Amino acid sequence: MNTFQDLGLNDDLLHAITDLGFTTPSEVQTKAIPILLESDTDLVALAQTGTGKTAAFGFPMLHKINVDSRTTQGLILSPTRELCLQITNEMKLYGKYYKGLNVVAVYGGSSITDQAREVKKGAQIIVATPGRMKDMINRKLVDISKIEYAVLDEADEMLNMGFKEDITDILSFTPQEKNTWLFSATMPREVAAIAKNFMRKPQEITVGNKNESTNQVSHEYYLVNSRDRYDALKRLADANPDIFSVVFCRTKNDTQKVAERLIEDGYSAGALHGDLSQNQRDLVMNSFRKNQIQMLVATDVAARGIDVDDITHVINYQLPDEIETYTHRSGRTGRAGKTGVSMVIVSKSEVRKIKSIERIINKAFQKKDIPDGMEICEVQLMSLANKIHNTAINPEIEKYLSSINELFEDTSKEELIKKFFSVEFTRFFNYYQKSKNLNVSDADFRDRDGARDGGREFKGGSDSTRYFINVGSKDGFDWMKLKDFLKEVLELGRDDVFKVEVKDSFSFFNTENELKDKVLAFFTDYKHEGRFVNVEVSENRGGGGKRSDRFSGGKRERRSDDRRSGSRGDSGNRPDRRSSSDAKPRRSGDFKPNTNGAPNRAARRAGGNFKPTDSAISKPRRSRR
Structure with a gap:
C-alpha cells in the first residue's frame, strides 16, 4: 500500500490528508490502519517516537465514530499536557471536514470548569491526561461508560510517570466490549502487563525491532569528568553553529539550572519542566517552534509534547534512570524522513550504560572527542x-x-x-585559546571481554573515597533520596555520588578522591532537621558490613569553610554570541522559580533546618542565530 487511498479511509479524511500535504503513509500507519478499519479488535503497536502514531490511531477512530451523536465514543489517554494538546490539535485537523465534530482536551493546569463545559456540549472524542481525567470522573463531570474506543498513547511513559493506578481506575468506568489500542515506543514488563490485564487477544504490530532506534539517527558519546559536563555541553553547541536541539536533564532542578547558565553565557536557550505554569510552557514551546530558542533544556516528562520535525540534535546532558527512556529521547530528532544526531555526555561511571543502551536500541554508539578550542x-x-x-x-x-x-x-x-x-x-x-582538553580516555575502563566499562564498582574503589554518614532509612532516606540530597547540598553532578548504600541508622556513599576535601569540609558542623550530620571516611569499600573506626590520617579530616570550592572551568565569560546582524532580541521564554526543597544556604550556615529556596531567575538575553 503506497497511498492513503489504498488504506480504505473515507473521502472526508482523504480530503483533510491532502490539505495537510501527507502523501505516503508511514510504516506504522500502513500496518495499523487497515487492521483497525477492517475489524473490531484490540491492538498493541510498538513504534519509535516520530513515526506517525497519532494518525495511525486517529484516522481509524475518526473513520468509525458517529459524528451525528453527541455521546463520547473515543477516549485517548496521553502522559503530558503538551502531548494531550498536540493530539487534540491533530485530531481536529484530521477531522476538519466532519461537520459537528467536537474533540476536547482535558488536562491539568487549566480550568476544569471550562473543560467540563466543553465536554457537556457533546464531545465525541476526549483526549486527556490520566490525573485530570480521573478527577473529572470522580466529580461526575464526564461519562465514558459508552465509549467504543480507548487509546493508550505513549503507554510506557504513562507507566514510568506512575499513572498505572489512574489508568486502571479510568478503564474500570469504560465498557468491557470497547476496543483498546495501545501505542508505545518501548515494551517494558509494565506495558506487557497492561496489555495482558486490560485487552482481549490483542493483535500486535512492530515497526522495526522492539525498543529499536530509528535508522535516521546516529548515536555518539563523549567521555568527560563530571565536573566538566556543562563545559562539554557548551563546546558541542559551539562546534555546531546551526544547532537546533533538545537537551535532556534528569530533574526539574537540573533543567532549570542548565538553562539559566546557558542564557547567562549568551546562548539562545529555554527550560521546559513541570514546575512551569501552562502559560510559561506555551511561551517556551512557541519560541522553540519559531526557532527563537536553539537549545531547549527539558525533562523527559515535559519533552513528551515536543512535536517539531527540524530538531538537528538531541543532547543527553544526563542519561535517564530507565535505559528504555533513551529511545524516546533520541526519537525527538530524525523525524519526518530527516536525519539527526543523538549525543550523550557521560562520565566514567556511566560508560557501562552505553553498552546496555546499544543492546536495547540495536545500534552502535560512536565515541567522539569534545572538540578543542581551535577546532571550534x-x-x-x-x-x-x-x-x-x-x-x-x-x-x-x-x-x-x-x-x-x-x-x-x-x-x-x-x-x-x-x-x-x-x-x-x-x-x-x-x-x-587557553582552554583545557575536556576528554577522558576510556582505555583503562575495559572489562575482561574487551568491552568498555566505566563502572566504578569494577575498579576496586582505588580512585574513589568511601564515606560513612549517620543518616539512614529511619531518617526517611532510601538510596535515591540520599543520592539526591548529597548532590543538592554539595552542589555536585549526579554522577559524582555513587555506590550509595542505606542502612537503618547510617549509610555509605562514594565520590572521586578529588572531592574528599570538599565533602568533609562541608559536613563540618552541618545540621539536618535539628541534629548534626556526621560524615567520615570509611574503609567499607561498598560491599556492606560495618563502619570502619579508622579514619583518614587517624582522625576525621576537617578542612576550611570554603564549602563552594571547585571550578566551573569554561563557564566564565564566554564570547558574546549576539551577532551584529541580529535584527531584534529573541525571547527564551519565562521561567518559574524552582522551590524543590533544596536547603536554604543562610539557614544552613546558621545550622538551621531545611527550607525551600527559590532559584535565581535569569532574564532572557538576545540570542544569536
Whole structure:
C-alpha cells in the first residue's frame, strides 16, 4: 500500500490528508490502519517516537465514530499536557471536514470548569491526561461508560510517570466490549502487563525491532569528568553553529539550572519542566517552534509534547534512570524522513550504560572527542563565511556603498577579508585559546571481554573515597533520596555520588578522591532537621558490613569553610554570541522559580533546618542565530 487511498479511509479524511500535504503513509500507519478499519479488535503497536502514531490511531477512530451523536465514543489517554494538546490539535485537523465534530482536551493546569463545559456540549472524542481525567470522573463531570474506543498513547511513559493506578481506575468506568489500542515506543514488563490485564487477544504490530532506534539517527558519546559536563555541553553547541536541539536533564532542578547558565553565557536557550505554569510552557514551546530558542533544556516528562520535525540534535546532558527512556529521547530528532544526531555526555561511571543502551536500541554508539578550542574557532569562522557567501544582497544597501568604498579605498581585498572575519574569529579565539582538553580516555575502563566499562564498582574503589554518614532509612532516606540530597547540598553532578548504600541508622556513599576535601569540609558542623550530620571516611569499600573506626590520617579530616570550592572551568565569560546582524532580541521564554526543597544556604550556615529556596531567575538575553 503506497497511498492513503489504498488504506480504505473515507473521502472526508482523504480530503483533510491532502490539505495537510501527507502523501505516503508511514510504516506504522500502513500496518495499523487497515487492521483497525477492517475489524473490531484490540491492538498493541510498538513504534519509535516520530513515526506517525497519532494518525495511525486517529484516522481509524475518526473513520468509525458517529459524528451525528453527541455521546463520547473515543477516549485517548496521553502522559503530558503538551502531548494531550498536540493530539487534540491533530485530531481536529484530521477531522476538519466532519461537520459537528467536537474533540476536547482535558488536562491539568487549566480550568476544569471550562473543560467540563466543553465536554457537556457533546464531545465525541476526549483526549486527556490520566490525573485530570480521573478527577473529572470522580466529580461526575464526564461519562465514558459508552465509549467504543480507548487509546493508550505513549503507554510506557504513562507507566514510568506512575499513572498505572489512574489508568486502571479510568478503564474500570469504560465498557468491557470497547476496543483498546495501545501505542508505545518501548515494551517494558509494565506495558506487557497492561496489555495482558486490560485487552482481549490483542493483535500486535512492530515497526522495526522492539525498543529499536530509528535508522535516521546516529548515536555518539563523549567521555568527560563530571565536573566538566556543562563545559562539554557548551563546546558541542559551539562546534555546531546551526544547532537546533533538545537537551535532556534528569530533574526539574537540573533543567532549570542548565538553562539559566546557558542564557547567562549568551546562548539562545529555554527550560521546559513541570514546575512551569501552562502559560510559561506555551511561551517556551512557541519560541522553540519559531526557532527563537536553539537549545531547549527539558525533562523527559515535559519533552513528551515536543512535536517539531527540524530538531538537528538531541543532547543527553544526563542519561535517564530507565535505559528504555533513551529511545524516546533520541526519537525527538530524525523525524519526518530527516536525519539527526543523538549525543550523550557521560562520565566514567556511566560508560557501562552505553553498552546496555546499544543492546536495547540495536545500534552502535560512536565515541567522539569534545572538540578543542581551535577546532571550534575554525568551525565558527567557516560557518560565518558560508552564511555571508549565501546571503542575498539587499538592494537598499546601494545608497551606502559610496561611503563604505571611500572608507576602505586604501584597503586591499585580502586585508578587508581579514578584518571582516576577525570580528567573529577574535571573540572565539580569545575565549578558547587557553582552554583545557575536556576528554577522558576510556582505555583503562575495559572489562575482561574487551568491552568498555566505566563502572566504578569494577575498579576496586582505588580512585574513589568511601564515606560513612549517620543518616539512614529511619531518617526517611532510601538510596535515591540520599543520592539526591548529597548532590543538592554539595552542589555536585549526579554522577559524582555513587555506590550509595542505606542502612537503618547510617549509610555509605562514594565520590572521586578529588572531592574528599570538599565533602568533609562541608559536613563540618552541618545540621539536618535539628541534629548534626556526621560524615567520615570509611574503609567499607561498598560491599556492606560495618563502619570502619579508622579514619583518614587517624582522625576525621576537617578542612576550611570554603564549602563552594571547585571550578566551573569554561563557564566564565564566554564570547558574546549576539551577532551584529541580529535584527531584534529573541525571547527564551519565562521561567518559574524552582522551590524543590533544596536547603536554604543562610539557614544552613546558621545550622538551621531545611527550607525551600527559590532559584535565581535569569532574564532572557538576545540570542544569536
